Amino acid sequence: MIDAEERFRTLYDAHRLAVFSYFARRFGAESASDLAAEVFTVAWRRIGDVPAGDAALLWLYGAARNVGSHHRRRLSRSTRLRLRVASMAPLAVSDEPDASAIRTDELRRVRQAAARLRESDQEILRLAAWEELPHVQIAQLLDVSVAAVDQRIHRAKKRLATEFQRVMSSQTRSGGGDGS
């Protein structure tokens, strides 16, 4: 029991932030703590199953995916909508945009574009871009081949670019309108 506890503490210590971040990115910081704690609850109860070393984080991400999809189902329609809308917050149109404001706008728009993709596309892009997982690990996590991951990411990127283009042009038409 001591060993298990020690292992758990080490695990928690090393990966708490990564797991928290995983949820904060997807559901916001408010529920991230609870969800992260759910993952570590599972980890505690299955501490014997948690692989040693670097694979542990991947295991935790696997648990996080399950907890996350559970959570998503638990959310009411309205909450999901709210999350979605939050990711599509309207752009602040500045008269004299400086470089950093433009950058901020772009980041917002790319998130907006991503929010329009189907969930599986979003997730694989997030795993690659935000969790910075290499394709090999994403493949393990999703239980598909590396080639499939390569292809899915490739397609998701293209769809993201398309949506991004759409967001950009719709914003120019309806919102900003300085026509530059």
Added chain:
Amino acid sequence: MRDADEVFGLFREADPMWTASDPEHQPSDPSPIIAAASDATERPPLQPSGATGQPPRAWRGPLIAAGTFVAVVVAVGLGSWLFGSSGTGSPIASDELSLPATTHADAGITLPTSETTGPQTANSDLVVVPELVGLTVFQARAKVEEAGMTLVVPPNLTGDAVVATQDPVAGLEAASGSSVAVEWESAATTTMPDDRGDTWVAPDPPDGWASGLSIGFVPDGFVYEESEGHETATFHVFVSTDGARRFGVGRQWSPPPYPFVGDEIDRDGRTFTVIPDEVRVLEEVGGRVRIEVVSSSLDAETLMRIAVGVTYDPARDLPFSDDG
């Protein structure tokens, strides 16, 4: 026109965890973790590509301990529905179990800024240190947070521990955000499972239902009684014989929906609304207590009380479902 890789590069940068310059996408209620992260590191360790997994040293100390506790915290929070009261004036109703909203952010993962006992450069506002001696964990934490300071609570503290000494002492001025170190009295430290009470394992769920959390280990002075089933859960009520600490712990079964804040649940011909961070006693009948639904986000203090007596059967798991 940007190509896909460029857009993907933008997306990479758009990570909500690190785009601090974008206030609209900052979480509205930043958790202490985020605060700590931005203080401690520019880009916290996410161990990309299976790197070395270096833990964030800056907040290591107090959190190790918190880790163990978290396991208990959420397990209870998730799996247990405490049946709350519509106000029949039970002695343990709100004042003992329900907690101020200010503490709720601490719920699963407590991240006190404890390593900085001294003034913090970031925030040099001075606050007056409150008197804590004699207070319970819950009371002390509330006071400390009210004052704008932090309190480090060891995870294995029992619910009845009180503050014996504090540093800095009451009345002194201290930097806002700094922490108060306290020693606890009668804090018989308990780790997770110990040898008190009987172990009780919840009955098997019906066929085709995944097992939710189960309860083991009923503390001394508690007996349990199984109440009637429910569409998605079976509730068990623990009754204290000493009258001091009573709580209900329910075992939840899949399939979902799990209740969450705002849901309305019909039970016994009455409708209950799931509320956040509140544990209320519904009624007491012949020395028994019924407690109805709360959210899954119980705060640390409430759970600390519960955690003293409840642990989990590791043989049972949360349902591990496929991504839908």
